[in-house]
Structure formats: C-alpha cells, structure tokens
Amino acid sequence: MNNHFPGRQFSTLLDSVKLKPSSLKPFNDGISRRRNWYPIPIPFRTIPEPRGQDLDFVNVAHSHLIHSDWDKLNALSTHLTPFRVKHILLRIQKDHVLSLEFFNWVQTQKPTSHSLETRSMILHILTRNQKFKSAESVLRSIIASGSLEFPAKLFDSILYSYRICDSSPRVFDLLFKTYAHTNKFRNATDAFCRMKDYGFFPTVKSCNAYLSSLLNLHRVDIALGFYREMQRCRISPNIYTFNMVIHAFCKSGKLEKAVEVLREMEIVGFSPTIASYNTLIRGHSDKGLMSLAMKLKNSMEKDGVLPNVVTYNTLINGFCKEDNLHEANKVFNEMKALNVAPTVVTYNTLINGYSQARNSEMGNRLFEEMSKNGVKADILTYNALILGLCKEGKTKKAAYLVKDLDRENLSPNASTFSALISGQCLRKNSDRAFQIYKSMVRSGFHPNEHIFNMLISTCCKNEDFDGAVQVLNDMIDRSVVPDSGNLSELHNGLCQCGKDQLAMILFKKLEDRHLMPDAFDKSKTIRFRPEKEGKTF
Numbered sequence: 001m002n003n004h005f006p007g008r009q010f011s012t013l014l015d016s017v018k019l020k021p022s023s024l025k026p027f028n029d030g031i032s033r034r035r036n037w038y039p040i041p042i043p044f045r046t047i048p049e050p051r052g053q054d055l056d057f058v059n060v061a062h063s064h065l066i067h068s069d070w071d072k073l074n075a076l077s078t079h080l081t082p083f084r085v086k087h088i089l090l091r092i093q094k095d096h097v098l099s100l101e102f103f104n105w106v107q108t109q110k111p112t113s114h115s116l117e118t119r120s121m122i123l124h125i126l127t128r129n130q131k132f133k134s135a136e137s138v139l140r141s142i143i144a145s146g147s148l149e150f151p152a153k154l155f156d157s158i159l160y161s162y163r164i165c166d167s168s169p170r171v172f173d174l175l176f177k178t179y180a181h182t183n184k185f186r187n188a189t190d191a192f193c194r195m196k197d198y199g200f201f202p203t204v205k206s207c208n209a210y211l212s213s214l215l216n217l218h219r220v221d222i223a224l225g226f227y228r229e230m231q232r233c234r235i236s237p238n239i240y241t242f243n244m245v246i247h248a249f250c251k252s253g254k255l256e257k258a259v260e261v262l263r264e265m266e267i268v269g270f271s272p273t274i275a276s277y278n279t280l281i282r283g284h285s286d287k288g289l290m291s292l293a294m295k296l297k298n299s300m301e302k303d304g305v306l307p308n309v310v311t312y313n314t315l316i317n318g319f320c321k322e323d324n325l326h327e328a329n330k331v332f333n334e335m336k337a338l339n340v341a342p343t344v345v346t347y348n349t350l351i352n353g354y355s356q357a358r359n360s361e362m363g364n365r366l367f368e369e370m371s372k373n374g375v376k377a378d379i380l381t382y383n384a385l386i387l388g389l390c391k392e393g394k395t396k397k398a399a400y401l402v403k404d405l406d407r408e409n410l411s412p413n414a415s416t417f418s419a420l421i422s423g424q425c426l427r428k429n430s431d432r433a434f435q436i437y438k439s440m441v442r443s444g445f446h447p448n449e450h451i452f453n454m455l456i457s458t459c460c461k462n463e464d465f466d467g468a469v470q471v472l473n474d475m476i477d478r479s480v481v482p483d484s485g486n487l488s489e490l491h492n493g494l495c496q497c498g499k500d501q502l503a504m505i506l507f508k509k510l511e512d513r514h515l516m517p518d519a520f521d522k523s524k525t526i527r528f529r530p531e532k533e534g535k536t537f
Contacts, residue, residue, distance in 0.1 A: 039199030045160045050087050058087045065092060065102060077109035085113050089121045093165060096129040103138075116142075116157040123158060124165035127174055135171075139178045143187075151179075151187040155194055169200045177206035180213050185222065196233065204230075204238050211244045220252045239265070243275050250283030255292075258283055272303065278310050285318030290327070293318055309335070313345050320353030328353060344370070348380045355388025360397075363388045377408065383415045390423025395432075398423055414445040421451055425458040433458055434467050446478070453483040460489045465497060469506065476509050484517040 050058050057079060064073045065088070085106055092098050103122045106113050119142050126135035142154065158171060172195045179188035188210055192202065202210075207230055214223040227245050230237065237245075242265040249258035258280055262272055277300040284293040293315060297307055312335040319328035332350060335342065347370040354363040363385055370377060382401055389398040398420060405412055417440035424433035437455055440447060452475045459468035468490050475482055487510075494503040510516045 040197050042162055042198055043160055044163045046164065047086065050084070054081075054084055054087075057084050058091070061088055062091050065098060070105070073105070074109065077106075080106060080110045080113035082113055082115035082118055085118045086115070086121065089118060089125070090164070093121070093125045096125050096131055099125045100131075100134060116153060117161060120154075120157040120161045121165055123171055123174070124161060124167040127171040128166070128168045130170075132170070132174060135174055136178050136181075139174060140182065143178065143182060143184070151184075151190060155191060159198070170203075172200045173202045173206050176202045177209050180206065180210035183213050183217065185210075185214065185219065189226075192229075201233055201235055204235055204241060207235055208238070208240050208244065211241065211248075215244060215248060215251070218251070220248045223248045224252070237265075239270050239273060239276075242270060243273065243279060246276055247279050250279055250286075253287070255280075255283050255287065255289070272300070272305065274300075274305055274308055274311070277305055278308075278314065281311060282314050285314050285321075288318070288322055290315075290318050290322060290324070307335075307338075307340070309340055309343055309346065312340060313343070313349060316346060316353075317349045320349055320356075323353075323357065325350075325353050325357060325359075342370070342373070342375065344375050344378055344381065347375060348378070348384055351381060351388070352384040355384050355391065358388065358391050360385070360388035360392055360394065379405070379410045379413055379416070382408075382410065383413070383419060386416060387419040387422070390419050390426065393423065393427050395420070395423040395427060395429075412443070414440070414448075417443070417445060418448070418451055422454060425454045428458060428462060430455070430458045430462045430464045430467055434471075437471070441474075447474075449480050449483075452480055453486050456482065456486045456490060460486065460493055463493065465490065465493045465499070469494070469502065472506060473509075476506075476513055476515060479513065479515065481515050481517050482510075487517060 049055075057076070061073060061076055061084070064070075064076070088102065089099060092102065099122060103114075103118070106118075119138065122138055123135050126132070126138065143150075146154065155175065158175065161167075162171070172191070176188055176191045176195065179185075179191055195201065207226070211223050211226060214220075214226070224245070227237075227241070227248070230241070242261055246258045246261050249255070249261060262276060262280065265272060265276070277296060281293045281296050284290070284296065297311060297315065300307060300311075312331055315331045316328045319325070319331065328350060332342070332346065335346075347366055351363040351366050354360070354366070367377065367381065367385060370381070382405060386398045386401050389395070389401070402412060402416065402420070405416075417436060420436050421433050421440070424430075424436060433455055437447065437451070440451075452471055455471045456468045459465065459471065472482060472487075472490065491503050491507070494500065494506075507516075
C-alpha cells in the first residue's frame with residue numbers, strides 16, 4: 001500500500017533482519033520527506049445492529065453486567081458469540097473497568113467468543129482511558145497467539161474499529177511499542193510505516209523502546225536507520241534517544257559521528273549527561289584512543305558533569321589494555337583524590353593489568369588496599385592475583401591463594417584452572433599441569449584451545465608424548481583444532497619414538513573430523529624410520 005512514501009524505504013531495511021548484521025544495509029539518507037504528503041483518511045466501518053435473539057441476549061447480558069450479577073451471566077455464557085460480545089463491549093465501553101472485567105470473563109467462560117475485533121475493541125477502550133499496562137498485557141497475549149500473516153490483520157482490525165470506538169492514537173503507539181518490547185522488529189517497522197500512512201506517529205518513548213531493543217540485539221545499522229527516519233518524521237528525540245544514538249555510533253566504530261551527536265543535542269537544548277560522556281569515553285577507550293578519551297573526560301568537567309566511578313573504571317581499563325600502567329595508576333589516584341570510591345571492578349582491572357605485566361608485588365599491594373578499604377574481593381580478583389603469580393613461576397604462592405577461596409566462599413572457575421595450568425607449563429612441569437587439567441575437567445569446566453595447545457607444547461618439550469596424545473584425543477573429542485606447530489612437534493616426537501602408527505591413527509582421526517589445521521604442512525614433517533622409508537606422514 002502506498003509504496004511511494006519514504007517510510008516504505010525503512011521497511012525494506014528490516015527485510016534483512018534475518019541476515020547477519022554485516023549484511024544489513026543502512027537507511028538511504030538521500031530520501032527527503034514528501035512535501036505534498038497527506039495522510040490516508042481513517043476508514044469508518046459500521047457493524048450490523050443486533051436483531052431478534054441477538055438483541056435480546058445483548059439487552060439481558062448488559063443488564064446483568066451493570067448490576068454485577070455474574071451468576072446470571074454465567075448461565076448465559078454458553079450462548080456467547082463474537083457478534084454478541086462485540087455489541088456488549090460497545091455498550092459498556094465508557095466504563096473501562098467493567099469492559100476489562102467482561103472481556104476477561106468471556107476469555108474464561110468461552111474464549112472462542114473472542115475475535116480479532118473484540119480484542120481490538122478492548123485495546124481501544126483501555127488506551128483511550130490511558131490504561132496502557134493492561135492494554136499491553138492484552139496485546140502481548142494477542143501477538144503471542146498469532147500466525148505469520150496475523151500482524152497485518154491485527155493492524156487492520158484496530159484501524160477499522162478505531163472510529164466506532166472513538167479511540168485514541170495511542171492505540172497504534174501501543175502496538176508499535178509492544179512489537180518493540182517483544183523484539184518483533186519486522187512487525188514493529190511495518191506497523192510504523194502503516195501508522196505513518198494514516199497520520200499516526202509513535203511517541204518518542206516508544207521509539208526509544210524500539211531503539212533499545214535493536215541495540216540490545218546488536219542491530220546497530222537498523223537502529224541508526226530508524227533514528228534518521230525519526231528525524232524525517234519530525235519525532236523530537238529526547239536525552240535517552242541521543243544517548244542511544246551515541247552508543248550506536250560508538251558500537252559501529254563511527255566515533256566522529258558519535259561526537260557530532262553530542263554537539264547536536266547541545267544545539268537543540270539538551271545538556272549531555274554522565275551517560276553521554278561515559279558512552280563516548282568507552283567508545284574511544286575500546287579503540288585504544290586514550291588521549292581522546294582523556295580529552296572527553298576533561299570536556300565533561302568543563303561542562304559541569306562530574307566523572308563517576310564508571311568514567312574512571314573505563315579509563316583505567318583502557319590504559320591497562322594498552323599496557324600503560326603508569327597512566328592507569330594516575331587516573332586511579334585522581335579518582336581517590338576526588339573521593340570517588342574505587343569498586344571491586346576498579347581494583348580487579350588494575351590487579352589484572354599488573355599481573356599481565358608480571359608485577360605480582362604491585363597486584364598484592366592493591367589487594368591489601370582493597371581489603372583495608374572494605375571492598376570485598378571476588379573470584380576475578382583472585383584469578384588476577386593467581387595469574388600474576390603463575391606468570392612469574394610462583395606456583396606455590398598461587399596454590400596457597402587457591403586454598404583461600406574456600407574461606408571466602410568462592411569457587412574456582414575455568415580462568416582459575418587456566419592460570420594454574422599456565423604456571424605449571426611455564427615451569428615445564430607437564431605432570432602437574434596435566435593433573436590440574438584433569439581436575440578442571442572433573443569440575444565440569446571446558447578447557448579452551450589455548451589450554452590444550454599449552455599442554456601439548458609442554459608435554460612435547462618434556463618428551464611426554466603419551467600425555468600429549470591424551471590431550472590431543474581430548475581435543476578431537478571436543479572438536480577443537482590443534483595448533484599446527486604443536487601437531488608437527490608431536491608427530492615428529494612420536495615418529496622418533498617408533499610410534500609412527502599411532503601418529504597415523506591420530507592424523508586419520510583429525511582428517512575424519514575435519515580438524516586438521518589449515519596451516520599444517522605435511523611435507524615439513526620428518527620421514528618415518530628407515531624401514532618405512534619412502535612414506536611420509
């Protein structure tokens with residue numbers, strides 16, 4: 001219907017929702033709003049008046065209803081029909097409480113007496129009386145029971161009963177918002193485009209719900225396309241809209257655009273909030289643009305917005321990822337000087353940064369400081385400390401920390417085991433590393449590719465080829481592709497030990513399961529023993 005309207009272009013964008021996010025095409029910025037556009041008149045459909053038995057039933061039921069005589073109504077329930085329910089609702093529509101009570105009673109007594117029209121009527125009655133929560137509850141149940149072609153029929157039903165129920169435009173806003181809340185993006189967009197055709201536009205609050213749902217599911221291109229459509233339709237954004245658009249541009253890596261939105265919101269009279277700045281700082285920090293992130297922090301202070309713990313945590317994390325612990329520590333000291341209390345996230349980030357830099361002493365100092373300040377350590381704190389000790393080969397101290405977990409009512413997780421295994425591998429203690437690996441599996445955790453390859457490499461260096469084979473078999477069982485270098489080392493070791501047949505069996509298993517690493521070059525493996533000369537692995 002009316003495909004010449006600009007909004008229809010946005011509908012085509014949603015056709016790609018089922019595709020991967022990378023295949024989504026952004027909204028066409030070049031389409032301008034149609035100058036001489038006039039909405040389609042709202043259709044007016046009358047319904048036949050009840051006659052004969054239908055009229056008698058409606059009169060009697062209406063009388064029982066207004067006198068709250070539910071026992072007599074129960075006796076009439078077997079004679080309910082959608083036509084009769086419709087006319088009863090029309091008679092009592094000015095009383096939204098009684099209307100909903102009657103609607104629910106019909107649903108309990110004889111649900112087949114409800115039609116799309118009767119459901120649309122209760123939506124009109126409730127939204128006209130601003131009972132939006134009740135209306136959304138009804139609408140959710142309607143949507144949940146619908147088929148693929150149902151949304152178009154639902155919109156038509158609401159549209160055709162709009163005037164007879166003397167409804168409010170909020171009923172279409174409700175439809176759009178409920179589709180957004182239930183993540184039915186295609187239906188939400190179709191509803192939006194059809195609403196526009198008839199001169200209805202959703203509220204900015206509903207538009208925000210739609211944007212939020214899209215961003216939660218990483219549909220950034222669609223969210224930005226919808227924002228441009230809001231601008232074309234002159235739906236005025238609010239501070240939450242701007243913040244979500246800033247977030248969307250940051251997620252898509254368009255940081256300059258995100259900063260432009262910050263300036264746009266100031267031009268139209270909105271003051272950026274702490275969320276606005278924190279989102280921008282996070283976007284720049286994630287890209288390693290720490291000097292710009294710090295400039296944004298300074299800008300927010302000039303604008304009278306004080307940095308909070310999220311601001312400082314984001315900056316500290318950004319500097320730690322860049323291995324710039326000096327700047328991370330400066331930010332940490334600044335937040336304390338300004339009486340912004342560090343949280344467990346702050347300490348964990350710094351401890352992990354120092355652990356990665358093999359400075360367990362500084363990590364331990366921070367651990368003592370957080371304990372002194374009453375910040376309770378969590379499993380991430382201990383994992384960072386354990387990793388730091390293991391990276392320095394201090395596996396005994398790391399083991400003592402593991403024992404502390406029970407006292408703190410904490411349980412080791414996959415990262416705990418991974419750190420301990422890495423520590424033993426660093427010390428070339430393949431037997432102990434293998435024992436910890438087995439404990440990890442028994443505890444229900446799944447080793448990742450890094451752990452497997454670390455174990456195989458250490459076993460091969462210690463000429464523990466039986467242990468390496470066992471780890472490789474576990475990798476195959478878990479469909480994990482081994483490292484090509486480790487595989488070559490294991491193969492050569494097995495052949496040197498006279499276990500070339502075992503090597504062949506392992507290779508066959510890898511090829512059968514399509515787990516042979518792409519970078520592996522068979523021609524670079526050594527030949528078999530002399531009696532096998534002429535054959536290569």
